[in-house]
Every structure is written in structure tokens, then in C-alpha cells.
Amino acid sequence: MYKADFLEAPRPKPVKRPELDLTGPDRFLNRELSWLSFNWRVLEEAENQKVPLLERVRFLSISASNLDEFYNVRVAGLRELAMAGNTTAAADGLTPAQQLVKINENARELMQSQQRIFATLKEEMAREGIQILSRHDITDADRAYLKEAFLDQVFPVLSPLAIDPAHPFPFIANLGYCLALQLERGKNKKSLQAVLPIPAQIDRFVKLPTEGDGHRVLFLEELLLLHIDSLFPGYQVKDHFSFRVLRDSDLEVEEEAEDLVREFEVALKRRRRGEVVRLTVSAGAPEALKSIVMDELGVRDDEVIELDGMIGIVDTKELVLDERPDLLWPTFTPRVPERVQDHDGDMFAAIRQKDMLLHHPYETFDMVVRFLKQAAVDPNVVAIKNMLYRTSRNSPIVEALCEAAEEGKSVTALVELKARFDEAANIRQSRRLERSGAHVVYGFVDWKTHAKIATVVRREGDKLVTYSHFGTGNYHPITAKIYTDLSFFTCDAQLGRDGSKLFNYISGYALPEGLENLSLSPHTLKPKLLDMIRAEAEHARAGRPAKIWAKLNSLIEPDMIDALYEASQAGVQIDLVIRGICGIRPGVKGLSENIRVKSIVGRFLEHSRIACFGNGHGLPHSKAKVFISSADWMGRNLNRRVETLIEIKNDTVKAQIVSQIMAANLADVAQSWVMDADGKFTRDPIPEGEFAFSCHRFFMENPSLSGRGSAGAADVPKLTHTHDA
Template sequence: MFNKEQNFLNRELSWLKFNERVLNEANSLTKPLLERLKFVAITSSNLDEFFMIRVAGLKQQVEMGITKKDDAGLNAAEQLSLIDQSVRKLVQKKYRFLKKIMTCMETENIFFTTVEGLSTSGREWMDNYFHNIIYPLLTPLAINASHPFPLLANRSLNLVVSLTRGVEESQIAIVPVPSVLPRIVEVPDQGVGKTFVFLEDIITSYCSYLFFGYVVKEVIPFRITRNADLLIDGEGAEDLLVEVEKSLRQRKRGEAVRLEIGKTRKNFLKDFLLDVFKIAGQDVYEISGRIDVSCFMKVTDVIGYDHLRYKPMIPQIPMELKDVKNLFDVIREKDILLHHPYESFAPIVDFIRQASVDPGVLAIKQTLYRVSGNSSIVEALIKAAENGKQVTVVVEVRARFDEENNILWARRLEEAGCHVIYGVVGLKVHGKMALVIRQEGSCMRRYIHMGTGNYNDTTARLYSDLSLFTADKEIGADASEFFNMILGCSVPTSWRKLVVAPHGLRKRLKALIDREIEFAEAGKGGHIIAKMNSLLDKEVILKLYEASSKGVKIELIVRGICSLIPGIEGVSHNITVRSVIGRFLEHHRILYFANGGNSDVYLSSADWMKRNLSERVELLFPIGDQKNIERVKNMLEIMLKDNRKAYIMKNDGNYQHAFSRGKTINSQEELCREAESRSCVLT
């Protein structure tokens, strides 16, 4: 009854709708100007990854002759056609918004110009900058019989140049734009405000210095996007680290999937590039504006324009942790729930730091998925090993686009004497847990931290996540079993309080939904609120449809991809789906089940996707303390009332703003105020 193609949305088209919601923030006139610019950059970066992974994968399916359809009834070729239509509209919208923002920036005395548009003093400065800084790094590459077309790295910006000399036919050269230099160059002393020139424009203006004896006829910027998905034989890889490092080298020269090129009336250079990269016309994007606008992210930090940015938010320290010298004493007494970025990530760093020097701590075990470039957590783990603690760290070296960073940290941890596990063959370790084992008198006590987000002190200021400190004995016992499982020593047949993927998380989710169905059928009402990043798992979606048809009220908060369609009569008429897009990236996974009035609340590292439930090591853990349960329920209620940053999905798969008259509710601002109040008054 429910398993029909019309009851599902295509994953890729759903993601594009999400990226459009992100882009819409760039056109929000209530948002500070440089914050609007930031969302243009984010959208561009998101789209790069989409092409490198999702579009590349679909192209491979077409090349291999795979015609299998997805849940929405679309094969790979059909998906690519629809993606092309959606992306082109999205790109047009992006440059339309960017043009508006650039005009507004001029009114704030932030100017982008060409070399020719500079003042006399500016031209003198630029002459010096080009000849002394840029020129030594340029490597013009002629393309002819003795000089074949060079290998150009994924997402590198280049110039293709048409040259003539006397009566000779046109020749072509490639000039890679040096990635080691700033893409946007500030020119000093140009009057009021700031003046910037793009690096590729500078090179274009001085291009004749690279080709003495030739006439430069045309210079066009271009960028190639390549397949960047890592090809790793998970089952056969004897050394996972070596396999990842090998695949990282291959990523730079993967097959071309998109060509972005500056718009030109002449097709000579464009046709040349199409032939070189063996790329179809439908994969070419002619850009009238700036290629790769993710570079504008650097401009959003320009000094002297604080009034064009959000007022800095100071992450709070909750009252129960203020002036605490020993975290273990507090955690032993009660569970501590933290809400990031509204509340500080510092207690988590302090947890590992204190463990690294505490004489009673004998061992630390921790998972690391994405860590920052200058990780305080990793430094504390290294310190712990140097202090003689037994330190075991599971580093997921296949965390997409963080592989190189994680490999570097893993090497440092090993050098310090930590026992490092490079993930698990066949599975990505995505669960977030730190376990500290401390001797207290004649007994050993376990202290645990778990969260919905990564152990990354940088993203903890940008992503919304929840995390929990606990000394619960049953969770502690499960935590030890969890690490034993990852280390390959055992697979528990049952767990006390934790639920772990791939060994039972999907089954538990379906059982929790079934329980709400039983309450609904008994006339006691059934209610589910679930917040996550993505909802794709077909089995879980079918179970939600069943629950809806039986009268269970289901409220979903899904930031990104959602294949479920709400509001279908007899199928999903009791389901609502909303997406919150605001200042912070909504990242936490929260589950609420009414349970006949005896509410259950869980936090998780897992989205409801097949990869999370079947192909990753994930965690679902309960909130035990009643005050914390009520606090999380209140958070969900605030998000469900958001009428400023929320979008509501309609039954055709499109989204509309959740604007309504009456009191304005911006959930992120409300949650910020709540954190501030908790830092003053113990709740």
C-alpha cells in the first residue's frame, strides 16, 4: 500500500532543494550583508561536493549501463537530466543574489574592480605585486605536439589563452592560477573603504608578459570538477591507511564531471576544452560572473566591518559547571547535558585534559571522525599518552574530505604512544564517544561523553549539537562493549541502554515506532518528534507511513535530504516535515516518543539513511534524567514553533516559508537566550 514510487522523493533532487534553501539565506534582507555573502559561498562549496560525489556516481552508473531505478522510480540517466535542469536554475539564482550583494557592498565602501580600474598609485602597487609576487609563481604551458595538455588538479582555477604570432595560426596555452596566493587581493590606499582585485584578473591584465613575441587574443578562466569519491576495497584492504592515502592521490585526477568556463562569444577555446576533457556539452556551465564564488568566504572576515556581521555569540558555561575544578565529581553526581554552540564546547576539551593529568585515570578510549586543524582534543590525548595513560583512539580516516587531516593527527597520536585504530574494515565509525576509566578507591568507575556532533572545537561554534556526560553504570558497561566491538574483539548479543548500528539500530527504531502505533490504536494517542539531517532509509519511511495511517502524529525536522513526502491522504496525512536554515547549521539528531505519557528521548549520531543504519558504526543513547528530558522536549517545541527560519514541505515535495502572523519566533535566537539564562540560573 505504501511502497509506491509516488510516495518517495528522489534523493538528489531533494538535496538540491535543500541547497536552494541555503541559498535563499543570501537574499534575506534581515541578515547582515557579509552573512548573506557567506551563504553564497556555502552554496557554491556544497554544489562542488555534490558534483564530485553524487553526480560523478550517477555518471558511472550510466557508463556501466546500470538502469536500476531509485525509490522514486528514476534511473541514473533520468536523474542526471533532472539534476541538470535544477542546477542551472540554482546557478542563475546564485549569481542574481550575488549581484545584489555586490551592489550593496559598494554602498558600504567595499569595492571589487579590475587592474584597469585602479588609481595611478594602485596601478603602481599592482605592477610591483605582479612582478615580485605573482610572476615568479606562474607557469604558462603551451599546448602543441611536443607539449601535451597538462593534468589539471580537481577544482583548480586556470586560464586558457589564445595566441597568435604574425600570420601563424592561433596557438593555445594554459596558465594555472597559483592556489598558494590569495584569490582576492586587497589593493592598499585606494581612498575610502576596501578595494579588491581578483587574482585571475591580475594575471589576465599582465598576460602579455608571459608570452613575448605573441599577441594575446583571448583569455578565459575555467575550472574542472572531477570525480572525487574514494575507491577503497573495504574487504580486501589489509592496511586501511595505505588504501586511503592511495585513493587521495587518485582524487586529484579523477574523471571530469563538470566544466565551468567564463562566458565568451567565440566557441574556439570552449570547444578545445570540451575535446580535451572528453566532456559533454550538458556538463558545461558558462559563467557570466565569477567562477567558484566559494572564495568570497574570505571576504566575510574583512577587518573593520563588524556592523555587517552577526554580533558575536558567546557560548555559555551552564551554572552547574561554572568554576568546577574537577569535572568527574560533578558527572558522578548527575548527568550533564550541553547544547552547542549555545553552550561551550570547552567542558568537553576539559574532560579529556583533566583525564590526561588525573592520577586516578588509567585509560581513555575515544572515537574521532572529524577534528579541527588545531585540535585541543587530540593534543590532550597526546598529553595523556605521554603521562602514561593507556590511550586508544579510533580515527576514521575515511571521513570524506577530512581524510588528510585525520591521517596527520593519527600519525601524531601513534608517535605519542597512543593505540590508534584506523577505522573498521567495511564500516565507517561515525558514533561519537569518549570513555574515561578512573580508579576511585577499590573500584573502577567509567565516565562517558557522547554526542550528536564531532569532537571538533571549530565546528562546535557553528553547528548545533547536543552532548551528554554521564557516569551511568549500565551505559559505562555498554561503552566498554562498544569499544571492544570496534576493536574486533566481540559483537554483543544485547545492549543494556545503548543502541548500536549496524547491529540493531534500524530494528530498534522500527520497534519504537511500533510502540507508538499500539498506543494510537488503543486510543491513547501516539506522538513522534524526530530531528535529523537526512531521512532516506526506505524501511523506516515505510514504518512512518504505517504509523501515520494508524493515527500516530509525526513531526519531522529534517534539515537536508528527505525522501518522505508528507500530507498524502491515507499515507502520510499525519506527518509534517520542516527544515530550519539559520545562522547555525542544524546538526543534532533528537528522537522523542510519547510512550503513552512516559516520554522517551534519545540522542544519536545517526541520520535515518541506509548508510548510517547498515554501513556505519553509530550510536543511539537515551536521556535518563527527567529534567534533561523536559529540556530537550522544550527545545523541540521551540523548533516546531519557528516561523522565521523554518520551511515547511508540501505534499508535492516543494518547500514554503513557515511565516505566520503574531509573535516572531526564531528558534536559534530563542535557544541562545535559553542558554544565557541557564548560565545565570540553575535549572
């Protein structure tokens, strides 16, 4: 049972830091090292005994995937700057070269920890009947089975490549994983060097026959080493090692590109050929063979990481077995809001009754899909507009938009081609939409359109009514099952007009005038937030209650951080829930003693962006100012992207955000890490058997306030700031 009224969480005692220049770069923490700190928290979940075993394996894989992308993009960019001799310092004062040194040291330690954790997980999986074998562990019966599996399923897609003057070193694509081989011919002892790329199209773990409920697998590279004689007849392996390549995957787009679609199709092909930014090799690699690989790939010693264990640990995701539900999170089925059920599934009727905020994944994202599907077939709907930053390959939303266009409705789709790593999928979706008759626009060349809005114009009697959806996350039905995001549905006329003006801006480039609620980056969103922070500081100086609560993925923009510092010094109590990157120093006497930062890492990925301002009344309060947004507080989001911020004015939705969502996040203990003045996060130990409040569990068990229907919201728990058992 959760109490509705309780005291605020205690604040850490402020610390003095006389060695820091708090008027200079020392007041900021480094962005890249802060991101690595977040990935350490992800990896820590792989050791959390309160997490089911195979979910811990999943966290291990996620930490590896995160690190790959970090190198593909962030490290690649810093490397390019450093190689060009750029010495421009980041906000925290570190040059690109200095950052690379610190990143390299931290990332090496993180990768070694991944190997140590994987070794522990292997032992635990073995105790649960999941065995990961080497070629030295298999039986004669296994050998017979594997020979047939190799010839039927693996051999046809392999391309063994000799290395000699007639066979130059092959191109190894980004994320490419290979065996480097030193071979010797049995008859004449002639040596041969070769590379064997391991196809990504084949599972990394080869399943072996087993009796009962057990699960036995063999590394794919072990299978290959068993059958080298089939690939190089007459040769024996004298030495070998495995290696994996990461390349620069950032895209450069010509600002004057006349056809963005064609430009991105070319750029995607170029991505495969980016420069190598990291080479991971197995421990004990023979120096001569390793030198050849390094020289051919053009990497330096400091870009090589030697690991004693599994190369490409991201592939451990294959070990998360659906057939072992006892080792996974308990099944959770997202709720259909009661109000939608009261209206027999009619989204328009539910929205007409009152504004509605859905909290994903706790409330099903299917309601967003249903909203657009109903619009597609409703004869009274005349126009649909939708912004697609990311969506799934076989997107039901794209399908609904195509159906609407084919039905003769006016359909406009903004497809963002610069959604990193989803560019190819978005190109395919845009072609499909165009074929159906939809108007497809691609936004701005120099700014990403990161806003998430859909509008549906419906004829009701003698007037047109605009139904709007504003989201903090993407229109992606798959990620919506694990990302915590907000979907706000309204037929408020002001927001309808604002949404229409925004679409017109993106398609026609004419800056909208007279926006009534919506704030827009890179124009008015950042000034709006700064004004709200400064207004809260004025309330504090005047002796009125002053509080700020914010929930973000990242906080790094210097002007926003400085404004928060100024508000803290004025006496504003500031609580920040920052999932990932955080450049602010909390709890420093004279600078940020009223700022508290926490990070939540757990079953779901925190992704919603919320800002709450006490407005002279403190928090929680019905007169507080409450906003949801698509934007994190980063330079790119506030200064170089098209993002939205809207104020929530409906009382029920405000109460849901402040007294339920934000309060539960601030009250969480089970999945929370608290940040200190040096950017280090610590998890408070929870005594054995003691209750620890989990916001994820709370949201899974309790419906959202604004989604309640005829049952009413009176019995829905509202939290203020802490918890009780």
C-alpha cells in the first residue's frame, strides 16, 4: 500500500570544493565520461541479483551494444578532431585528445568488467542447464552432429580469404568479426596467412542436441576451428586469434544536397567504409599476425583492445531464451485505458470527453496505432499529419497512413532521414508512403526534426475539429514496449492550431507566428525554459515556495546548467531525474547545494521528458506549471533540432504527471543511483528483506489518473515524494 502524503527524500549534505574553479570549466562535467558512467550503471544491472538471470545477460549485451555505438559515433568524431589538430576544449575544458585518453582508459576497464561478469553469468547459466561449450568440451556424437550442421548451414556462406600479393587484405565492414589464421601445409610445411570473416547472418551460438530441458551451445568460431580442413584442405592451424572491427559510422551530409533521399542512400553505403576507430583482439594474439591486421586496418596501438574472453559480447543477446520464462522478467501486459474501453475503443470519443495522457509501456502503445488506424477509415476525417522520427520496419502506423492516403484523405508525413542508424528504414518508409499518394516531406537539411506529433482533422457537424497527439518518444511500436514515454491526446483548439503551424513550418520553411501554447526549438523552446527557471529563482528571492522537478535523458547544455546553478543559489529546491548524460555538479556548497540528481536504471528504459515548476506554490501543487517535451537539455536538441515543448493545463493530467509519475520517480529506491559532485553515482544499499519502492513496479500495478473511465480516479494512488510499505 502506497501512501499519498509523505515527506520529501533527504538531500545529501553539500560539500566544499575549494580546488575547483566554479566560475570556469570546472563547473561542468565531461559529456563523454558522463555517458560512460551511465553505461557502467547498465552493466551493474548484469550483476544485480534481484534481476532474473537471463535479463542480466540482456543488460550485459545492452552495455556492449551501447559501447559500440558510442565508439561508432562519439569517439569517431573526437578522433577525427584530434587527428586534424583541433584543440578546442569542451565545456569542461578538455580538448578532443585529452578526452580520448580518458575515454580509452575508462572503456578498457569497462570491457574487462564485461568479460568478468560474463564469466560469472556463464557459471550461473550452467547451473540452470544452459551450457556454453568450447570445442574441447564436445563429445564424439556432438562432432558428428556439428559436421553435418557445418556443411549444411555454415559452409555455403563462408568466404576464406588468403593474404598474399595475389590476395590483398580484404575489406572488413563495421562490426565485422573475423578469425586471423596462421596455417601450415602438411606436405611441404609451406605457411599461409588467411582471414576468415564470420558472417553476421549466422547465429553466434550453435545449438547442440540435448536431452530434457537443457540447452547446450558452442561458439560459432569454435565450430569453424573444428572444420578448418574443409576450408583450407591440407593445411593445419599453427596459430590464430579473433578480432572485431568498429568503424566511424557518423554521417556527413552536404548542406546543399538537392535530394536528401539520394544523398542518404549514398551516405549509407559510405558508412560501411568509415575509418576503423577500435580493433578488439583476443588475448595472446601472435604479434606478427596481429601486426599485419593492424597495418592493413590502419589502427594505432592505443586503438587496439586485447580481451581475454568473448570478443563481440553484444552477441550474448542470443542467450536470452524465450523458452526459459523462469529466468526472465514476469510477463507484463500493458493496460488498455478504461476510458477508451468505456467508449468501446473509440479514441475520438475518449479524447472528446477529456484530455488523456498515456504512460507507456504501462498503457499500451496500441492506442496510438488505433488513433491513426481509426482516422484512416473514418469517413469524417479529412486530413492526417504525422512526424516519423523512428518507427518499426513493418510499421502499423505507416500502414495506416498509406491506407488513409489510398482512401483519398489528405495525408502528410514528415520522415526524418537523419535518425541515426534508422536512415535506411526511413527511406523505405518514405518510398512506400509516396506510392500510396501521401505527401512526404523530409524536414530541414541542417536540423533534425525530432518532434513527435500527429494531428487528425475531423469534420464534426459544420466545423472541423483537430485531434492532436504529442509524444515524448518515437512512433515505434516495438521500442514502446520497453521505453517509458508519454502520449498526450487532446482536441484542444490551441494545440491543434499550434500543431498545424508546426507542420506548415517544416513543409514550407516559414517560421510560425502566434504559437499559443507550443514552444519550438531552435527558436523559442530554450528561452521558454530559461524564463521558467529564472521565474522560479525570483519566487525564491521573494520568499515564496520555489521548486523545480525535471526528468530527462540528458542534461548537458551550458546555459541550462548555469540557469539551474543560479536558481539553486537563489534558494530553489531542484530535483533532477537524469537517465544518462549529466554535466551538472550537484551538491557543491555555494554553487549547487540545492540540486539533487538521480538516475533510474531498471526493467524499462526511462525516456520521457518532463519539467515541473512550482510557480510560487512549490511542488506538488495544482497551480504548478507542468510541461512535456521531445527535447533533452542538450545543445543539439535546444539549438540544432526541431523539438517541441507544450504546457499541460488539464488538472487531471497535471496531477498524473506531478503527483504520480514524477513523485514515483523521485521516491524510487530499488532502481535509483544518486550522483555526487564528481559525477559518480552510488546505489544506496537495501538491507535484506527491507521494502524498497520501485517506480516501475508501481506503474505496472496502478493505472494512470487520466486514463480512468467510469470507475473514476479516486482510488488511484497519488504519490508526493517518498514511500512507505
